Amino acid sequence: MEELIEKLKVQLIEQLNLEDMEPEDIDADEPLFGTGLGLDSIDALELIVLLEKEYGIKIQNPKDGQKVFFSLRTMAEFIKENQK
Template sequence: MSAHSELVESLKRDVIEVLNLEEIAPEDIENDAPLFGEGLGLDSIDALELTLMLERSYGCRLTSPEEGRKAFASIEAMAAYIEANQK
Protein backbone atom coordinates (compact mmCIF):
# COMPACT_ATOMS: atom_id res chain seq x y z
CA MET A 1 0.00 0.00 0.00
CA SER A 2 1.41 3.40 -0.96
CA ALA A 3 1.91 6.24 1.53
CA HIS A 4 -0.97 8.09 -0.16
CA SER A 5 -3.31 5.09 0.20
CA GLU A 6 -2.33 4.74 3.87
CA LEU A 7 -3.05 8.45 4.42
CA VAL A 8 -6.48 8.11 2.75
CA GLU A 9 -7.38 5.14 4.98
CA SER A 10 -6.09 6.93 8.08
CA LEU A 11 -8.16 10.01 7.19
CA LYS A 12 -11.32 7.93 6.81
CA ARG A 13 -10.81 6.41 10.26
CA ASP A 14 -10.02 9.83 11.77
CA VAL A 15 -13.09 11.50 10.21
CA ILE A 16 -15.35 8.71 11.51
CA GLU A 17 -13.82 8.97 15.00
CA VAL A 18 -13.73 12.80 15.26
CA LEU A 19 -17.29 13.21 13.97
CA ASN A 20 -18.70 10.16 15.81
CA LEU A 21 -20.01 8.59 12.60
CA GLU A 22 -20.47 5.21 14.26
CA GLU A 23 -22.87 3.90 11.60
CA ILE A 24 -20.24 4.40 8.86
CA ALA A 25 -17.25 2.15 8.15
CA PRO A 26 -14.12 3.44 6.38
CA GLU A 27 -14.95 1.32 3.32
CA ASP A 28 -18.35 3.06 3.11
CA ILE A 29 -16.65 6.37 2.33
CA GLU A 30 -15.69 6.80 -1.33
CA ASN A 31 -12.38 8.62 -1.82
CA ASP A 32 -13.87 11.19 -4.21
CA ALA A 33 -17.37 11.49 -2.68
CA PRO A 34 -18.29 14.97 -1.39
CA LEU A 35 -17.99 15.31 2.37
CA PHE A 36 -20.56 18.10 2.53
CA GLY A 37 -23.98 18.17 0.88
CA GLU A 38 -24.98 14.95 -0.83
CA GLY A 39 -21.96 12.83 0.16
CA LEU A 40 -21.52 12.37 3.90
CA GLY A 41 -23.82 15.32 4.52
CA LEU A 42 -21.48 17.11 6.91
CA ASP A 43 -22.24 20.63 8.18
CA SER A 44 -20.35 23.73 9.39
CA ILE A 45 -19.82 22.31 12.90
CA ASP A 46 -18.23 19.24 11.30
CA ALA A 47 -15.97 21.56 9.28
CA LEU A 48 -14.68 23.10 12.52
CA GLU A 49 -13.99 19.63 13.94
CA LEU A 50 -12.14 18.62 10.76
CA THR A 51 -10.09 21.84 10.84
CA LEU A 52 -8.98 21.04 14.39
CA MET A 53 -8.23 17.44 13.39
CA LEU A 54 -5.99 18.63 10.53
CA GLU A 55 -4.04 20.88 12.89
CA ARG A 56 -3.69 18.37 15.75
CA SER A 57 -3.17 15.14 13.84
CA TYR A 58 -1.52 16.27 10.62
CA GLY A 59 0.15 19.61 11.40
CA CYS A 60 -1.79 21.47 8.70
CA ARG A 61 -3.35 24.88 9.31
CA LEU A 62 -6.05 26.16 6.98
CA THR A 63 -5.55 29.84 6.25
CA SER A 64 -8.90 30.76 4.68
CA PRO A 65 -12.48 29.51 4.20
CA GLU A 66 -11.72 29.07 0.48
CA GLU A 67 -8.78 26.82 1.30
CA GLY A 68 -11.03 24.85 3.66
CA ARG A 69 -13.68 24.33 0.97
CA LYS A 70 -11.06 22.91 -1.39
CA ALA A 71 -9.38 20.75 1.28
CA PHE A 72 -12.69 19.33 2.53
CA ALA A 73 -14.17 18.61 -0.91
CA SER A 74 -13.50 14.87 -0.42
CA ILE A 75 -11.21 12.46 1.43
CA GLU A 76 -8.94 12.48 -1.64
CA ALA A 77 -8.80 16.31 -1.59
CA MET A 78 -7.98 16.28 2.13
CA ALA A 79 -5.15 13.77 1.58
CA ALA A 80 -3.72 15.91 -1.24
CA TYR A 81 -3.94 19.02 0.95
CA ILE A 82 -2.08 17.27 3.79
CA GLU A 83 0.62 15.98 1.44
CA ALA A 84 1.16 19.50 0.07
CA ASN A 85 1.02 21.37 3.40
CA GLN A 86 2.19 19.06 6.17
CA LYS A 87 4.92 20.62 8.28
Protein backbone atom coordinates in the same frame (compact mmCIF):
# COMPACT_ATOMS: atom_id res chain seq x y z
CA MET B 1 -1.55 8.33 -0.73
CA GLU B 2 -3.97 5.40 -0.42
CA GLU B 3 -2.53 4.64 2.99
CA LEU B 4 -3.14 8.22 4.11
CA ILE B 5 -6.70 8.07 2.79
CA GLU B 6 -7.38 4.92 4.81
CA LYS B 7 -5.99 6.58 7.91
CA LEU B 8 -8.11 9.66 7.28
CA LYS B 9 -11.24 7.52 7.03
CA VAL B 10 -10.68 6.19 10.53
CA GLN B 11 -9.86 9.63 11.89
CA LEU B 12 -12.92 11.13 10.20
CA ILE B 13 -15.26 8.56 11.74
CA GLU B 14 -13.67 9.06 15.14
CA GLN B 15 -13.49 12.87 15.13
CA LEU B 16 -16.92 13.45 13.62
CA ASN B 17 -18.71 10.70 15.58
CA LEU B 18 -19.95 8.99 12.43
CA GLU B 19 -20.95 6.11 14.62
CA ASP B 20 -22.97 4.13 12.10
CA MET B 21 -20.19 4.13 9.50
CA GLU B 22 -17.30 1.85 8.70
CA PRO B 23 -14.18 3.01 6.80
CA GLU B 24 -15.23 0.95 3.76
CA ASP B 25 -18.53 2.88 3.61
CA ILE B 26 -16.66 6.04 2.66
CA ASP B 27 -15.63 6.61 -0.94
CA ALA B 28 -12.41 8.62 -1.21
CA ASP B 29 -13.82 10.68 -4.09
CA GLU B 30 -17.32 11.29 -2.84
CA PRO B 31 -18.11 14.83 -1.64
CA LEU B 32 -17.87 15.14 2.14
CA PHE B 33 -20.45 17.91 2.32
CA GLY B 34 -23.88 18.33 0.79
CA THR B 35 -25.09 15.26 -1.03
CA GLY B 36 -22.22 12.93 -0.13
CA LEU B 37 -21.50 12.21 3.51
CA GLY B 38 -23.82 15.05 4.48
CA LEU B 39 -21.43 16.78 6.86
CA ASP B 40 -22.36 20.24 8.17
CA SER B 41 -20.69 23.50 9.18
CA ILE B 42 -19.62 22.25 12.61
CA ASP B 43 -18.02 19.19 10.97
CA ALA B 44 -16.06 21.54 8.69
CA LEU B 45 -14.68 23.34 11.74
CA GLU B 46 -13.90 20.01 13.34
CA LEU B 47 -11.91 18.98 10.25
CA ILE B 48 -9.83 22.14 10.59
CA VAL B 49 -9.03 21.07 14.18
CA LEU B 50 -8.19 17.54 12.92
CA LEU B 51 -5.68 18.88 10.39
CA GLU B 52 -3.97 20.98 13.02
CA LYS B 53 -4.00 18.38 15.77
CA GLU B 54 -2.99 15.31 13.74
CA TYR B 55 -0.93 16.85 10.95
CA GLY B 56 0.21 20.21 12.32
CA ILE B 57 -1.35 22.05 9.39
CA LYS B 58 -3.21 25.26 10.08
CA ILE B 59 -5.90 26.51 7.72
CA GLN B 60 -5.86 30.27 8.13
CA ASN B 61 -8.78 31.15 5.93
CA PRO B 62 -11.89 29.01 6.46
CA LYS B 63 -12.83 29.62 2.81
CA ASP B 64 -9.83 27.49 1.79
CA GLY B 65 -11.55 24.65 3.59
CA GLN B 66 -14.11 24.29 0.80
CA LYS B 67 -11.48 23.06 -1.66
CA VAL B 68 -9.43 21.11 0.84
CA PHE B 69 -12.40 19.29 2.31
CA PHE B 70 -14.15 18.51 -0.97
CA SER B 71 -13.37 14.82 -0.61
CA LEU B 72 -11.03 12.58 1.34
CA ARG B 73 -8.71 12.53 -1.68
CA THR B 74 -8.44 16.34 -1.86
CA MET B 75 -7.80 16.34 1.88
CA ALA B 76 -5.04 13.75 1.54
CA GLU B 77 -3.45 15.68 -1.34
CA PHE B 78 -3.51 18.86 0.74
CA ILE B 79 -1.83 17.09 3.65
CA LYS B 80 0.90 15.67 1.37
CA GLU B 81 1.59 19.12 -0.08
CA ASN B 82 1.69 20.94 3.23
CA GLN B 83 3.26 18.54 5.65
CA LYS B 84 6.77 19.42 6.62
